[in-house]
Amino acid sequence: MLLAYEEFTRRTDAIRAQIAAACIGARRDPATVELLAVTKTHPAGAVDHAARYGLRGVGENRVQEGVEKRAQTTTAIRWELIGHLQSNKAKLAARHFDRVQSVDSAKLLAHLDRAAAECGKTLPVLLQINAGDDPAKFGADLTDAPALLEAALALKALRVDGLMTIAPLGATPAETTAHAERTFANLRTLRDDLAARFATPLPELSMGMTGDLAIAVAAGSTMVRVGTALFGSR
């Protein structure tokens, strides 16, 4: 079910106000934090809503769903893959997405590079890091990140824009907050270390969702990924 555009604008205004408030608290310019509309499980009309509002990108977590949805709309917007990607779907992902945020292994990097080269394109990617040491989450371990970046930088058809992470949930709200603070600080520190060590800017820090976006903004997030708060429950 697609919500009415007016309802979507109310919800999006409210999230943008939260981002703006977090930016004021962190002495940051709100223009430096993008709101990525997560349209997974919602129809192509959700993508049209996002574009009409002026959002610049949408996030999908399944390759096949994103490919089908993209074929159903002519809306010009950036399509980002934010869900786990298996190497056997790398070809499809490279062809139909504008950026892949969930790159977490050297094997996947190699598959994406080959696929992007076959398409004749340079594919932007983010390296997904399990910065909160969550056993339930995908993403490369913090200690494996330098080797992963080194591998990525050697590939001609990929461009590494930065890093992405998802904070683990805690058993209580206070624990969830503590996990988010630790996870986002880890990712920020890792980005700063890698950028210096490899002399590459890594400008994008994709971190923060509805419940923890203020913590993410304080830690330097450049992109918060929000679905339910914009489009309703799945």
Ligand SMILES: *Cc1c(COP(=O)(O)O)cnc(C)c1O
């Ligand atoms: C689904 C998803 C989101 C958004 O989650 P909501 O709870 O719908 O806001 C953000 N990031 C990733 C990686 C996701 O898969």
